[in-house]
Amino acid sequence: MYEINEFTTRAELDNTLADKVADILAKAVAQHGRASIAVSGGSTPKGFFQALSNKDLPWSEITVTLADERWVNIDSDASNTKLVYENLIQNKATNAKFFHLKQGEQLTHETLADLNLAAKSSILPLDVLILGMGEDGHTASLFPCSDQIDECLSATTAPLLKVVPKTAPHDRISFSYSYLKPSKNVILHIxxxxxxxxxxxALANDDKREMPIRAFLHDPEINTQVFWAE
Structure with a gap:
C-alpha cells in the first residue's frame, strides 16, 4: 500500500515531513521511553535533516541510524554517517544517539553478527524509516544488480547484510527488507x-526483484507514505 503526498516546493516538503517525524518520535518516547529512526543518504534529505534537527525533542532518548551505509571511512564524502552528523545531529539534536553501521575496517561475519545482535536489542523495530530511491528502483542498498538481492528480500534473512552492487561503487551494509518492513512508519522521500x-x-508492476522499492509500495501490510516535490 502507498499514499502519495505532493508538495509545491522542497522546502514545504522538508518542513511538513520534519513536523510529522518529530510528532512520531515525541509520542514514541512518551509511550516507550525511547524512539528510533533510520534515515537514508544522498542530497535529497539534507533540508529535512536540518529542519528536524531544530525540533524540540527528547533527543537523548532518540537513536538515529541509517537504512544502509557504504563501507568507507566516516570522513569520506561518500559516507552517509558523515552526512547525518553534518546535517541532522546538529542544533537541538546534538544529544541524539547514533547507531553506527560502519564499524571496524573489514565487514566480516563477526562484525555482522555483533551488529545484528545490537540492532535487535536496541533499535528494532524502527519507529520511523525514511527511504530513498535510486533510478534503478533500489532502496536502502537493496540493489537489483547485486548477487545478494534474493537474500535482501528474503523473509528469513538477518537484519543487516553485506551487499556488493555491480552498478554502484563501494561495498554496502544494509538492513534487509524483512527487518525494514515492520517499521511503524515507512516514508519514501523523493x-x-x-x-x-x-x-x-515501480507502481505499474509488482516485480520487486526488478525494482526492490516495489516491496514497500505493493505490500498490503505496509502503508508507505510517499513525500514528493518537484
Missing part, C-alpha cells in the same frame, strides 16, 4: 520529475 517517473514505473 524529489524531481525523474524520480516521479521511476516511482510510476
Amino acid at each position: 524529489s524531481g520529475q525523474a524520480k516521479m517517473d521511476v516511482l510510476n514505473k
Whole structure:
C-alpha cells in the first residue's frame, strides 16, 4: 500500500515531513521511553535533516541510524554517517544517539553478527524509516544488480547484510527488507520529475526483484507514505 503526498516546493516538503517525524518520535518516547529512526543518504534529505534537527525533542532518548551505509571511512564524502552528523545531529539534536553501521575496517561475519545482535536489542523495530530511491528502483542498498538481492528480500534473512552492487561503487551494509518492513512508519522521500517517473514505473508492476522499492509500495501490510516535490 502507498499514499502519495505532493508538495509545491522542497522546502514545504522538508518542513511538513520534519513536523510529522518529530510528532512520531515525541509520542514514541512518551509511550516507550525511547524512539528510533533510520534515515537514508544522498542530497535529497539534507533540508529535512536540518529542519528536524531544530525540533524540540527528547533527543537523548532518540537513536538515529541509517537504512544502509557504504563501507568507507566516516570522513569520506561518500559516507552517509558523515552526512547525518553534518546535517541532522546538529542544533537541538546534538544529544541524539547514533547507531553506527560502519564499524571496524573489514565487514566480516563477526562484525555482522555483533551488529545484528545490537540492532535487535536496541533499535528494532524502527519507529520511523525514511527511504530513498535510486533510478534503478533500489532502496536502502537493496540493489537489483547485486548477487545478494534474493537474500535482501528474503523473509528469513538477518537484519543487516553485506551487499556488493555491480552498478554502484563501494561495498554496502544494509538492513534487509524483512527487518525494514515492520517499521511503524515507512516514508519514501523523493524529489524531481525523474524520480516521479521511476516511482510510476515501480507502481505499474509488482516485480520487486526488478525494482526492490516495489516491496514497500505493493505490500498490503505496509502503508508507505510517499513525500514528493518537484
